[in-house]
Amino acid sequence: MKFTVLNQLPDGFFSAHPTELINIFDGPTLVHLDYGREQTIFISVMLHGNEHSGFYAVKKYLEQLRERDEKPNRNISLLIGNVQAAAQNARFLDGQKDLNRIWSNGESQEELWAQKVYAEMQTKNLFVTLDLHNNTGKNPHYCAVTNLDSSTLQLASLFDGNVLYFSDPKEVFSNYFSTLCPCLTVEAGQSGDPEGIEKTVSLINRVQETNKLDDIGDILRIFHEKKIFESFGKIKIPRESSISFCDEKADFNFLPEIENLNFNSISPGYVFGRANNIKQHLLVFDSNNNSISGSYFKYVGNEIISIEEFYPAMITTNAKIVHQDCLCYLLREIDL
Numbered sequence: 001m002k003f004t005v006l007n008q009l010p011d012g013f014f015s016a017h018p019t020e021l022i023n024i025f026d027g028p029t030l031v032h033l034d035y036g037r038e039q040t041i042f043i044s045v046m047l048h049g050n051e052h053s054g055f056y057a058v059k060k061y062l063e064q065l066r067e068r069d070e071k072p073n074r075n076i077s078l079l080i081g082n083v084q085a086a087a088q089n090a091r092f093l094d095g096q097k098d099l100n101r102i103w104s105n106g107e108s109q110e111e112l113w114a115q116k117v118y119a120e121m122q123t124k125n126l127f128v129t130l131d132l133h134n135n136t137g138k139n140p141h142y143c144a145v146t147n148l149d150s151s152t153l154q155l156a157s158l159f160d161g162n163v164l165y166f167s168d169p170k171e172v173f174s175n176y177f178s179t180l181c182p183c184l185t186v187e188a189g190q191s192g193d194p195e196g197i198e199k200t201v202s203l204i205n206r207v208q209e210t211n212k213l214d215d216i217g218d219i220l221r222i223f224h225e226k227k228i229f230e231s232f233g234k235i236k237i238p239r240e241s242s243i244s245f246c247d248e249k250a251d252f253n254f255l256p257e258i259e260n261l262n263f264n265s266i267s268p269g270y271v272f273g274r275a276n277n278i279k280q281h282l283l284v285f286d287s288n289n290n291s292i293s294g295s296y297f298k299y300v301g302n303e304i305i306s307i308e309e310f311y312p313a314m315i316t317t318n319a320k321i322v323h324q325d326c327l328c329y330l331l332r333e334i335d336l
């Protein structure tokens, strides 16, 4: 995997559709935009090729600077991610690795490339890192952190949305760079969602306007109003079972609008779905892959009834993804 560094955006960047970035970038590319400032903000977009909002947000931010003839308070280094996958509107292509699972000290060509990006960015005086993503399903806008340090939470408070803390998987971009500076992952709704793009542009502006993260204030006060969730498990279905989100009869049936439950509290007694095959139950796992199925659901007739409060997130209504990964993640609210 070629390590490409540029010192300016190539011609055509501002007019390109994400699927056309392959025509102006060879592959994943690091672009340093030096405005003669002391500190640098590092922003990565499209580590997943089909998640375009980050690209649009950065483009819009840079266009606004140009229109106002303004110089930002910090230099910007931009990592343009998987342009090959973007050309096919895919997260990543067959034979490629997921570019948000390669940030570790391994030996694969992708991991060696990730280490070069890290070494290069280590020479910059980094203020913060922002990693811009989208969700496949319908979720409220949220940002994610891989630690609960004050500076990281102060940064998270600049984004208009929920905050999610997760520690697994570890090989994600933001976790790797958190040894250099506070890092934030943004999940700005579904790809191209205009409100998510606006919120991301506002985040970049707020970061640029913030002198020191400590100026944002005490995190206990900030998070008195704002919720922090922790991901602690996931719901899967048995491999051989069928699942449906419409009226068609399957082993597991859920309402088509189940995605509206994302980040909403599921109280004990709530009918989460229906199980039509008495032999099959939902499989609930904690972060260590231990089964916690019996603590979360009971089965009365064909109803799947919740026992313990939780918040589902990243629910997918795509049966293939349910089989490959999971139906949803489980969150709980945490107190600082």
Ligand SMILES: [Zn+2]
Pocket: 047, 048, 051, 100, 133, 134
């Ligand atoms: Zn992503």
